[in-house]
Amino acid sequence: xxxxxxxxxxxxxQFLVRYRRTFIGPLWIVVGPSLxxxxxxxxxxxxxxxxxxVFIPHLTIGLVVWTLVSGFVNGSxxxxxxxxxxxxxxxxxxxxxVFVDVTTxxxxxxxxxxxxxxxxxxxxxxxxxxxxxxxxxLFLLFANGVWLAVLFGIIGxxxxxxxxxxxxxxRIAFLVTPIIWMVGEQGRGGILGVFxxxxxxxxxxxxxxxxxxxxxxxxxxxxxxxSITFSGVFLARYYFKRYSxxxxxxx
Amino acid sequence: MDIVAEGAxxxxxxxxxxxxxxxxxxxxxxxxxxxxxxxxPLSFLSDMYLSRSRRKxxxxxxxxxxTVQPGERLGVLGLNGAGKSTLLRLLAGIYxxxxxxxxxxxTAKGLFDISLGMNQEATGLENIYMRGLQMRMSLKEIKNLIxxxxxxxxxxxxxxxxxxxxxxxxxxxxxxxxxxxxDPDILLLDEWLGAGDERFRKKISERMNKLVESSKALVLASxxxxxxxxxxxxxxxxxxxxxxxxxxxxxxxEWHLKSL
Numbered sequence: 001x002x003x004x005x006x007x008x009x010x011x012x013x014q015f016l017v018r019y020r021r022t023f024i025g026p027l028w029i030v031v032g033p034s035l036x037x038x039x040x041x042x043x044x045x046x047x048x049x050x051x052x053x054v055f056i057p058h059l060t061i062g063l064v065v066w067t068l069v070s071g072f073v074n075g076s077x078x079x080x081x082x083x084x085x086x087x088x089x090x091x092x093x094x095x096x097x098v099f100v101d102v103t104t105x106x107x108x109x110x111x112x113x114x115x116x117x118x119x120x121x122x123x124x125x126x127x128x129x130x131x132x133x134x135x136x137x138l139f140l141l142f143a144n145g146v147w148l149a150v151l152f153g154i155i156g157x158x159x160x161x162x163x164x165x166x167x168x169x170x171r172i173a174f175l176v177t178p179i180i181w182m183v184g185e186q187g188r189g190g191i192l193g194v195f196x197x198x199x200x201x202x203x204x205x206x207x208x209x210x211x212x213x214x215x216x217x218x219x220x221x222x223x224x225x226x227s228i229t230f231s232g233v234f235l236a237r238y239y240f241k242r243y244s245x246x247x248x249x250x251x
Numbered sequence: 252m253d254i255v256a257e258g259a260x261x262x263x264x265x266x267x268x269x270x271x272x273x274x275x276x277x278x279x280x281x282x283x284x285x286x287x288x289x290x291x292p293l294s295f296l297s298d299m300y301l302s303r304s305r306r307k308x309x310x311x312x313x314x315x316x317x318t319v320q321p322g323e324r325l326g327v328l329g330l331n332g333a334g335k336s337t338l339l340r341l342l343a344g345i346y347x348x349x350x351x352x353x354x355x356x357x358t359a360k361g362l363f364d365i366s367l368g369m370n371q372e373a374t375g376l377e378n379i380y381m382r383g384l385q386m387r388m389s390l391k392e393i394k395n396l397i398x399x400x401x402x403x404x405x406x407x408x409x410x411x412x413x414x415x416x417x418x419x420x421x422x423x424x425x426x427x428x429x430x431x432x433x434d435p436d437i438l439l440l441d442e443w444l445g446a447g448d449e450r451f452r453k454k455i456s457e458r459m460n461k462l463v464e465s466s467k468a469l470v471l472a473s474x475x476x477x478x479x480x481x482x483x484x485x486x487x488x489x490x491x492x493x494x495x496x497x498x499x500x501x502x503x504x505e506w507h508l509k510s511l
Contacts, residue, residue, distance in 0.1 A: 002389065003387070006384050006387075006389065006390065007384070009380075009384065009390065010380075010381060010384040010385070013373070013377055013380060013381055014370070014373075014381065017370055017372045017373040017377060018372065020372045020373070020413065021372070085364065085367035085368030086368050086385055087345070088340075088345060088363065088364065088367070089361075089363055089364060089365075089367065089368060089385075090340075090343040090344060090345045090360070090361055090363070091382075091385040091386050091387070092385050245346070245347030246278075246279075246347075248340075248345050248346055249278050249279075249346065
């Protein structure tokens with residue numbers, strides 16, 4: 001436990017130092033998404049059928065969660081390379097490095113929660129006890145961030161192609177995930193429905209977004225997210241056991 | 252060298268600090284072609300799951316057997332590329348041996364690349380905390396050591412400035428002071444550390460000697476034969492990843508100098 005606190009403190013220190021030369025510090029994390037939500041929210045609620053009070057909260061939560069997801073995925077492939085000095089000096093082991101990296105991404109996310117709060121206040125969105133379910137979804141997403149960093153970190157250290165792949169994929173994934181568009185009332189029956197069934201990012205997002213907006217969660221979403229989490233942890237453990245000794249050679 | 256124990260209570264102390272038996276260390280050589288998915292998309296899969304034969308394996312260390320007893324100071328000699336640095340990194344636990352046994356009893360700490368991993372945007376003080384936490388020290392321990400570090404590095408008020416404003420001498424002084432703030436059981440040195448002006452070099456030399464004194468064992472890889480002669484009790488000569496001689500330091504140095 002003591003070790004964990006020390007790692008968290010270390011992350012926090014690095015996090016603050018990164019914004020040392022700016023005026024508003026880590027609040028810059030909030031500026032980008034806020035502008036995005038403001039512009040796109042106003043524009044899309046004009047040109048599409050959805051009302052602003054429905055679309056903007058949908059967009060905001062989607063965007064903030066997506067920033068977390070893409071932070072995990074894109075960060076995972078280079079996690080060990082970026083901490084090369086610490087690993088080769090022998091001070092930090094690979095899991096420490098993963099923990100610090102995942103926590104940094106979570107710190108970013110925590111700042112962006114402010115935007116969701118503000119949007120909820122503006123549109124008077126009622127928050128029920130059911131909204132707490134999204135914490136479970138969030139926790140599952142964090143867990144996935146950890147195994148992803150271990151697995152992709154190892155593969156990405158050996159094959160530098162992986163970082164290019166994830167960056168390319170995540171850019172498209174942002175557009176095909178229902179963030180800047182909404183699944184229609186009868187959307188699940190059409191061609192989109194088939195796609196969304198097989199699209200894991202959608203299920204992760206739904207577990208977090210649906211409870212906050214007081215929408216029901218499909219049982220399928222739980223099944224998909226839980227099976228991805230368990231198989232991911234299993235796979236990452238296997239790779240870690242087998243290849244962790246060689247990571248220091250690859251970075 | 253044998254340390255003769257007197258009495259049963261010394262039994263634990265007699266246990267070797269480092270025990271290496273038939274250790275081999277191999278690394279896969281990564282050919283540029285191997286990594287290009289474009290030229291051979293299947294290599295990605297076959298490399299991971301099927302044929303290992305296509306990757307060339309280089310043996311960096313082979314058949315390494317030695318022990319380091321408490322109080323022993325081992326000098327590792329050898330030409331460039333003999334495997335000295337790799338051996339130290341293996342002892343520090345950064346690399347894992349491919350085959351054979353490696354037991355390290357106690358904390359082994361290497362002073363490798365001490366200037367790496369410093370944060371340029373952070374102040375000297377923040378860097379002390381970051382590096383201290385990375386060395387698995389508690390906040391309280393670090394706090395207690397800060398006055399000593401500030402004094403030793405002679406940074407005084409500059410400790411609150413960001414590292415990017417430091418001169419290279421100041422950076423080295425800070426890096427050295429931070430890296431040497433804990434005494435490990437086993438000290439691993441890849442070349443002797445020395446930095447700064449004449450006066451500071453003397454301070455460094457004193458601190459290094461103190462570190463060597465307080466550690467239970469030392470493994471020092473160096474090309475400086477004079478230094479090795481003055482510090483080490485035993486010697487080990489490496490050539491192309493194999494031990495070609497081990498024994499007391501004078502004999503080892505003689506062997507090494509003859510083979511040059």
